Amino acid sequence: MNQFASPPEWASQVDAHDAAPDPAPSQPMLEVSALCRRFAGVAAVEDVGFDVAQGEVTCLLGPSGCGKSTTLRMIAGIERPDSGAVRIGGRAMSDAGGFLPPERRPVGLVFQDFALFPHLDVAANVGFGLQGPARQNRDRIGELLERVGLSGHAAKYPHELSGGEQQRVALIRALAPRPCVMLMDEPFSSLDHRLRDGVRDAALDLLRETETTVLMVTHDPEEAMLMGHRIAVMRKGRLIQEGRPDELYNRPADRGVAAFFSDLNIVSGRVSGGRVQTGLGAFPAPGLAEGSRAEVAIRPQHLVPTDTETGGTPARVERARYLGRESLIEMRLEPGGAAMKSRVPGLILPAPGSLIHVAAQPGSAMVFACDGE
Numbered sequence: 001m002n003q004f005a006s007p008p009e010w011a012s013q014v015d016a017h018d019a020a021p022d023p024a025p026s027q028p029m030l031e032v033s034a035l036c037r038r039f040a041g042v043a044a045v046e047d048v049g050f051d052v053a054q055g056e057v058t059c060l061l062g063p064s065g066c067g068k069s070t071t072l073r074m075i076a077g078i079e080r081p082d083s084g085a086v087r088i089g090g091r092a093m094s095d096a097g098g099f100l101p102p103e104r105r106p107v108g109l110v111f112q113d114f115a116l117f118p119h120l121d122v123a124a125n126v127g128f129g130l131q132g133p134a135r136q137n138r139d140r141i142g143e144l145l146e147r148v149g150l151s152g153h154a155a156k157y158p159h160e161l162s163g164g165e166q167q168r169v170a171l172i173r174a175l176a177p178r179p180c181v182m183l184m185d186e187p188f189s190s191l192d193h194r195l196r197d198g199v200r201d202a203a204l205d206l207l208r209e210t211e212t213t214v215l216m217v218t219h220d221p222e223e224a225m226l227m228g229h230r231i232a233v234m235r236k237g238r239l240i241q242e243g244r245p246d247e248l249y250n251r252p253a254d255r256g257v258a259a260f261f262s263d264l265n266i267v268s269g270r271v272s273g274g275r276v277q278t279g280l281g282a283f284p285a286p287g288l289a290e291g292s293r294a295e296v297a298i299r300p301q302h303l304v305p306t307d308t309e310t311g312g313t314p315a316r317v318e319r320a321r322y323l324g325r326e327s328l329i330e331m332r333l334e335p336g337g338a339a340m341k342s343r344v345p346g347l348i349l350p351a352p353g354s355l356i357h358v359a360a361q362p363g364s365a366m367v368f369a370c371d372g373e
């Protein structure tokens, strides 16, 4: 049945300015399935699907050009998908049958450049999407301005605000109509990095306090870990892995996802007796075929110097630097010469040329099948 052909009942009901639709308790607030979008025959987004639960923040993370913004724009209705479906609060926003325009979707939008209306003062910016009675709108604007510490700025114009203040106005403008889902595209990236942490924490507090469901695009893995209940990693238009930050960090789907979160030390070898034999020792290789090649990735903070008696692999120090909270030791394994990095807490600076021993912390190694095996 084409639910868009005759005027769909929900299409007149769902509006950013109406009360939020309530999904069933177990139903995700945002459901994205099999979204595809091609530009001039080239796939920008291919078969992307994930859910966001009510009140949760999901970060869409990936390198530049991987399709994050296009995905967000399709959910917002700014971009029309070639195929796939978007549901919010259990109701279709777009699918094979039709497409609801952005102004009819119960979403709030925050972009990198904040996109405030320059000719409207702060109060009018915040109240822009409100459609209730004037008195009710005034109360809502006042409440939100107070919540973000901008009560004294209501009559100012955007150009009279700092970047952090503009960001807060953009955030509460999008929140004011109580959208079901906030869609945020790199909302903090235009802020000076000294300002960013504070603004981000304040935004997160507000979003959590209001139990807002959020999908946020970012290319910064640390920001995704900091903000997201869940992270969805995209690469070349595809969703590679979706899960909690600790799952992505500790059990990445592949080497690419692992590398997104930190430098990696890589050693490889063949699987024998259920373990891959490498220059850093043998590591369990569950699920990998006997005799196949596998590679082992170890994050620098998990490759630690050991006592000679405890064992470990000998390594020749090339460089050691003190970075404040930690020291970074660069070395080459002996034998073999593979370059490795170790990040150790505090001031540990072995002399260049000296021989140390290193080992992976138990359980820290990430083992992947080599491509084509």
Ligand SMILES: Nc1ncnc2c1ncn2[C@@H]1O[C@H](COP(=O)(O)OP(=O)(O)OP(=O)(O)O)[C@@H](O)[C@H]1O
Pocket: 039, 040, 044, 062, 063, 064, 065, 066, 067, 068, 069, 070, 071, 219
């Ligand atoms: N309107 C368009 N016309 C043609 N190509 C487009 C259009 N919009 C996006 N693309 C292409 O689609 C791909 C994905 O773009 P998208 O902006 O979604 O990536 P992104 O992950 O958000 O990147 P960034 O982090 O740099 O913003 C890119 O190759 C981009 O050049």
